[in-house]
Amino acid sequence: MSDKPDIRANRPALALHVPEPPFRPGDTPDFSSIKIQAAGEVPRPDVAADAAETHPLTTQLVRVLDDNGHAVGPWNPKLDPDTLRKMLKDMKTVRVFDDRMYRAQRQGKTSFYMKCTGEEAIAVSAATAMDPEDMHFPTYRQQGLLVARGYPLVTMMCQIYSNKGDPLQGRQLPIMYSDKKHGFFSISGNLGTQYPQAVGWAMASAIKGDSRIAMGWIGDGATAEGDFHSAMTFAAVYQAPVILAVVNNQWAISSFSGIAGAEQATFAARAVGYGIAGLRVDGNDALAVYAAVKWASERARTNNGPTTIEFFTYRAEGHSTSDDPTGYRAKGEAEEWPLGDPIARLKAHLVALGEWDEERDAALDKEIDSSVRGAQKEAESQGILPQQGFDNIPSMFEDVYSETPWHLAEQRDQALDEAREFLGHEPK
Amino acid sequence: MSDKPDIRANRPALALHVPEPPFRPGDTPDFSSIKIQAAGEVPRPDVAADAAETHPLTTQLVRVLDDNGHAVGPWNPKLDPDTLRKMLKDMKTVRVFDDRMYRAQRQGKTSFYMKCTGEEAIAVSAATAMDPEDMHFPTYRQQGLLVARGYPLVTMMCQIYSNKGDPLQGRQLPIMYSDKKHGFFSISGNLGTQYPQAVGWAMASAIKGDSRIAMGWIGDGATAEGDFHSAMTFAAVYQAPVILAVVNNQWAISSFSGIAGAEQATFAARAVGYGIAGLRVDGNDALAVYAAVKWASERARTNNGPTTIEFFTYRAEGHSTSDDPTGYRAKGEAEEWPLGDPIARLKAHLVALGEWDEERDAALDKEIDSSVRGAQKEAESQGILPQQGFDNIPSMFEDVYSETPWHLAEQRDQALDEAREFLGHEPK
Amino acid sequence: MTTRNMIEAINDAHRVMMARDEDIVVFGEDVGYFGGVFRATAGLQKEFGKTRCFDAPISEGGIVGTAVGMAAYGLKPLIEIQFADYIYPGFDQIVSEVAKMRYRTAGEWTMPMVIRSPYGGGIFGGQTHSQSPEALFTHCAGLKVVIPSNPYDAKGLLIAAIEDPDPVIFFEPKRIYNGPFDGHHDRPVKPWSKNELSEVPDGHYTVPLGKAKVVREGEALTVLAYGTMVHVALSAIEDNGIDAEVIDLRTLLPLDMATIEQSVKKTGRCLVVQEATKTGGFASELATLVQERCFYHLEAPVERVTGWDTPYPHAYEWVYFPGPIRMKNALKKVLEA
Amino acid sequence: MTTRNMIEAINDAHRVMMARDEDIVVFGEDVGYFGGVFRATAGLQKEFGKTRCFDAPISEGGIVGTAVGMAAYGLKPLIEIQFADYIYPGFDQIVSEVAKMRYRTAGEWTMPMVIRSPYGGGIFGGQTHSQSPEALFTHCAGLKVVIPSNPYDAKGLLIAAIEDPDPVIFFEPKRIYNGPFDGHHDRPVKPWSKNELSEVPDGHYTVPLGKAKVVREGEALTVLAYGTMVHVALSAIEDNGIDAEVIDLRTLLPLDMATIEQSVKKTGRCLVVQEATKTGGFASELATLVQERCFYHLEAPVERVTGWDTPYPHAYEWVYFPGPIRMKNALKKVLEA
Numbered sequence A, B: 001m002s003d004k005p006d007i008r009a010n011r012p013a014l015a016l017h018v019p020e021p022p023f024r025p026g027d028t029p030d031f032s033s034i035k036i037q038a039a040g041e042v043p044r045p046d047v048a049a050d051a052a053e054t055h056p057l058t059t060q061l062v063r064v065l066d067d068n069g070h071a072v073g074p075w076n077p078k079l080d081p082d083t084l085r086k087m088l089k090d091m092k093t094v095r096v097f098d099d100r101m102y103r104a105q106r107q108g109k110t111s112f113y114m115k116c117t118g119e120e121a122i123a124v125s126a127a128t129a130m131d132p133e134d135m136h137f138p139t140y141r142q143q144g145l146l147v148a149r150g151y152p153l154v155t156m157m158c159q160i161y162s163n164k165g166d167p168l169q170g171r172q173l174p175i176m177y178s179d180k181k182h183g184f185f186s187i188s189g190n191l192g193t194q195y196p197q198a199v200g201w202a203m204a205s206a207i208k209g210d211s212r213i214a215m216g217w218i219g220d221g222a223t224a225e226g227d228f229h230s231a232m233t234f235a236a237v238y239q240a241p242v243i244l245a246v247v248n249n250q251w252a253i254s255s256f257s258g259i260a261g262a263e264q265a266t267f268a269a270r271a272v273g274y275g276i277a278g279l280r281v282d283g284n285d286a287l288a289v290y291a292a293v294k295w296a297s298e299r300a301r302t303n304n305g306p307t308t309i310e311f312f313t314y315r316a317e318g319h320s321t322s323d324d325p326t327g328y329r330a331k332g333e334a335e336e337w338p339l340g341d342p343i344a345r346l347k348a349h350l351v352a353l354g355e356w357d358e359e360r361d362a363a364l365d366k367e368i369d370s371s372v373r374g375a376q377k378e379a380e381s382q383g384i385l386p387q388q389g390f391d392n393i394p395s396m397f398e399d400v401y402s403e404t405p406w407h408l409a410e411q412r413d414q415a416l417d418e419a420r421e422f423l424g425h426e427p428k
Numbered sequence C, D: 001m002t003t004r005n006m007i008e009a010i011n012d013a014h015r016v017m018m019a020r021d022e023d024i025v026v027f028g029e030d031v032g033y034f035g036g037v038f039r040a041t042a043g044l045q046k047e048f049g050k051t052r053c054f055d056a057p058i059s060e061g062g063i064v065g066t067a068v069g070m071a072a073y074g075l076k077p078l079i080e081i082q083f084a085d086y087i088y089p090g091f092d093q094i095v096s097e098v099a100k101m102r103y104r105t106a107g108e109w110t111m112p113m114v115i116r117s118p119y120g121g122g123i124f125g126g127q128t129h130s131q132s133p134e135a136l137f138t139h140c141a142g143l144k145v146v147i148p149s150n151p152y153d154a155k156g157l158l159i160a161a162i163e164d165p166d167p168v169i170f171f172e173p174k175r176i177y178n179g180p181f182d183g184h185h186d187r188p189v190k191p192w193s194k195n196e197l198s199e200v201p202d203g204h205y206t207v208p209l210g211k212a213k214v215v216r217e218g219e220a221l222t223v224l225a226y227g228t229m230v231h232v233a234l235s236a237i238e239d240n241g242i243d244a245e246v247i248d249l250r251t252l253l254p255l256d257m258a259t260i261e262q263s264v265k266k267t268g269r270c271l272v273v274q275e276a277t278k279t280g281g282f283a284s285e286l287a288t289l290v291q292e293r294c295f296y297h298l299e300a301p302v303e304r305v306t307g308w309d310t311p312y313p314h315a316y317e318w319v320y321f322p323g324p325i326r327m328k329n330a331l332k333k334v335l336e337a
């Protein structure tokens, strides 16, 4: 077909670029090449500003807390000490909760667990910045939303144990919480699905002339799903009152963020292409997170449209209890991570304010430890996973539909017969 | 749950923004508010430039032909007159072809047709700028690629008639062409699917150290599909040697481009969020299209990565033979469209160069008219759709798999029995 | 009572319900100003405003995904997928989210939505405007699947679907939007106006979900059909003078097994009919259920009339379509076995 | 000959074929450096380089979509979908593109690719790590669907699938990756090493697609099973001392109907077994085919053993799973009917 047969011979060979993280097992991590803005450096546009005015911020990093624990610059939300102490307590609670539940899984008390170590500031500050009536569409790493909103730890644990106290009746994998009253939408196992759902909820709120807004959450890795694009597109088209958060914790199981496109652009920068306001925020800085979410929620609430926020952070532990990160990333990355530990940073800030000291901190740790232990004891009194599975079998056939159709009724009866035979007695 | 029950009462009511095109039936279209760069105004970065250097161009408009038919500015590709005349001929051929096939459908000779009137420059110039070995993953509106690459008009028509000469054996809807030799990938009825496929083809070429590149095509409306995002993401991550074109003809059936997000950002700007090079081009300016595609193909071919190009144009006719645009858009929009008719503009350029005149133009029109008519006659001699459907029935059961499994063989035999009964004679 | 074709009946169901229930929102590709490529939503935007009926981006995943969020808020999305062939980009949201939400949240969040979509062939639409993907959804616990076969049922079933607390996939046989089609592609098209089922009451009424309808009583065999194929079956039965009982399923999931069993136990023979691709179609589920539950009444194997296991080929539409001859041969086979 | 579990056998099939055919590219989520969450691709990136085996973005649609482009170029993509439950975002590319490409281009473009994915429950994975969606693909003309039940077959079938010119959906029963599972969740886990089918030849060999295997001969009834359920069926048969003939289908589409027919005509009774949700599962297709083709040999209705029509509930895994008691009751029902 070609009339220029010699063209290709003179051309350079193409080559596929396969991104590779800077460090692999055996390497010594060194993050000095990551450019980090000084705290207070990034300007704060008006909440009603043109989206375009925010776009330079998508390649920077909104930070409030400096290395000495001082809150500086235009994004300083100037929170009162009580609020700060509540945030510290919530963040610490999340960490202790994670540790205990991780151990519970290791002890065989349940099948699965996922920590958010190092990312506690993000969910806790977001919950603090928004109204209790606002709706979250979270991923499995926003347990901090529930903690900050006062959802009972015991109930969270019961869900994890799939026991009698589990409001989801043992139907969901551990940590797939759901609670309407606390504005926490049912977590999906399928990555990304919640993102356009958040937009739809916000659209509904706007259709109804309500004042509640929604916040959708997604991980860096899951931004690659088509649902991410659906959410951004619908949010932009209908100017939905929604905040679309990307928690960039650098890893998606074993894939580093470059496999989701981070070598070429920040996740916040995705906003630019849709004409959505965009912010990129130090996710380990509780005040910066608070300020950014507050900004975006005010923007949404005043009909100024959606905001995409990238929270730049680091997944300090394995992906889940099924994962061992030493197989794919260098040891010590979490320690070397240049943005520090969010709990330590918030504590330092309170100390710098003169509103906190080591004594109170130790007392708080003790209090949290004992309340989490207490909750665990109470939850376990309602059963752990290995004891579940043969009580209240009819419940398993409910809620497929609003009413049980004939075929499920038949199957339920058959299942009960089988259980009777298996147990050697009438199932409870 | 709320401890601040009064908050919502003081808040403004949210409102859903539903985009609406500037004009509807009954309105008098007036596009003077569309900002159009003067020809030659937009700079031309080096083909190896950082993607970021192109990003300001995503909100501008690369234009070469000015109102007097002169080619101006850094994007002027300085094509020789023979090439220009070939482009003019191809564009005119496409338009005549469209007209005749549209009429054939209206005459009941086939089931369906889609024109690309007003968009002829885009496919023809792209084909001209790329190598014949490069692969296109087109939509149904790039018939110009086939015409420019010399695919026989008769074969295109046979496909449209689903007749004996149809290389796709009557299996596909009219205009869903496919031809490997001409680097034209099988058109899909499902919008958007071809976009990541183009990226995959380009990745394969890079994996193999080949020098051929790919070009994916999509409409403004279809950019909303998840596949658009897959394509952009994979192209960015692996720096695939691919050109991703968005043909923004302002309409997607009855929905204007605002329903795909055009109120908030250009389609070219999507590139920014992925760190892909982006260009926005006057799609009715054959030279600008050529120059942009040439630039992007050189960039891809030298391992400098993908480019997204928005071609800004206007769908001058209905979406397809199933559509009547007077039901949703104002009359006269095509005539008012500020970027003019691509054929008239290229012709004016050739005239301005002294390489063309009315006489030659009339002769060319006549030549094209007669060759298209001749092709149509030849195609129709091989049958029109209403005569099809009962010849060579076994072919219908082939190519589901490489070999015919037992169940399809049984079904084939049954279908033949039925046809025998229906026809009253042995099917051919 | 007004004479309506199926599109008009469906349009009217929208109108009636949108007026009664402010929480109903209608959206989809081209459904707003224009009123849909098949005109099912014509006039709704004008009547109910832009925030109750509007165009959506071309993103079936986004349409379903945002509808999930709206349902979570408390609205009742009534959405259109332009062609059933284009439902696949929304498949994850439908099977992973819509279908399972009530279950996975133990009833806390429900998904009272209707996903309408024209399906089926016979309009020379080629491979991607002709598909019948109902079996992909009947395999999915949590969904209800409804397919009307005439204007009266279309309106009544759609209203019932909108009022139903569970998510409903509502497939509309596009071949019979404008008139019942008996499978004789070589005969003139009949309009609905000549058919009594085009007498569609004004205002609100329902045809209950989960209830099949015996549309013809008979003794010789039972024919199970839905959508376009109800008409093809009835016509073949008349043409061949067979005393068949014909059941229009109307709801595929949950199925009205009682009506089916009663009939098959009476006739002792059964033919199941679908336009979809044969292997793994809903007809297989029907045949399996019938032989499981009526085995000792069966005098012959349950037979299937279906489309072929190929994509729907443009020019070979009438070889693919399960038309009068395929029907006749199958009826004979079941009767003579 | 080396003793291998299923993961090792599958890994070895990759290795053997990547060495033989430079056009094979392996990609998917976490499959590169790390070697996959189930380790099926462990070591491949190191051995064959980053452009032959690499991590993909979390976009099943993008993974399949780019694989289509690669196949169009001339490569042979061998891709992994991390869990079958996550295949839905790639559904459109699979059913609309991969499956139909050869047909719609009259053989000009073919799609010689393999889409591997772990499926099935029994690992306390909850609703979204336990699904068995094979019936969604067996309804789709143009695809081949393969499910191995042991290491020997896994390697041989995977090599055959890679060499096959048609696209193959290769579902791997993850519950038996490390050992055969007889359905007794309350008994200790057995390793593959004690099973003769873990004797896996080194190097190249194939187990042909489209051929079922009679894994146990018997006279009393025919049991059709695949994947994990082959072991559950065999164990129930031994436990209950039943003289059943068990057929491991291995390939679901195209089906080895000849082997099935021969067996059922001999035994006169048939039980079909699947782990998937009951309604509209592949078992329905099997039951339909068997009664269509063997009706006059059948002494009892074809029965089904399946999962229930609910999502796979985390805590109720062993009530959901079609285990020994469900098997036993169904075997008895078929035998005593």
Ligand SMILES: Cc1ncc(C[n+]2csc(CCOP(=O)(O)OP(=O)(O)O)c2C)c(N)n1
Binding pocket: A139, A141, A189, A190, A191, A218, A219, A220, A221, A222, A223, A247, A249, A251, A252, A253, A315, A319, D029, D058, D082, D086, D089
């Ligand atoms: C659709 C889908 N594909 C794949 C998976 C498997 N999976 C679960 S979590 C995960 C990584 C997600 O990474 P990221 O989005 O960065 O979130 P993070 O875990 O870091 O919070 C993957 C691939 C899934 N759950 N859903």
Ligand SMILES: Cc1ncc(C[n+]2csc(CCOP(=O)(O)OP(=O)(O)O)c2C)c(N)n1
Binding pocket: B139, B141, B189, B190, B191, B218, B219, B220, B221, B222, B223, B247, B249, B251, B252, B253, B315, B319, C029, C058, C082, C086, C089
């Ligand atoms: C997945 C999918 N959804 C919907 C359709 C129906 N459809 C066909 S063309 C079209 C409009 C496309 O508009 P655009 O992308 O702007 O391309 P244009 O027709 O303007 O060239 C629609 C909605 C489809 N073919 N595929």
Ligand SMILES: [Mg+2]
Binding pocket: A219, A220, A221, A247, A248, A249, A250, A251, A252, A253, A315
């Ligand atoms: Mg991550």
Ligand SMILES: [Mg+2]
Binding pocket: B219, B220, B221, B247, B248, B249, B250, B251, B252, B253, B315
């Ligand atoms: Mg368009």
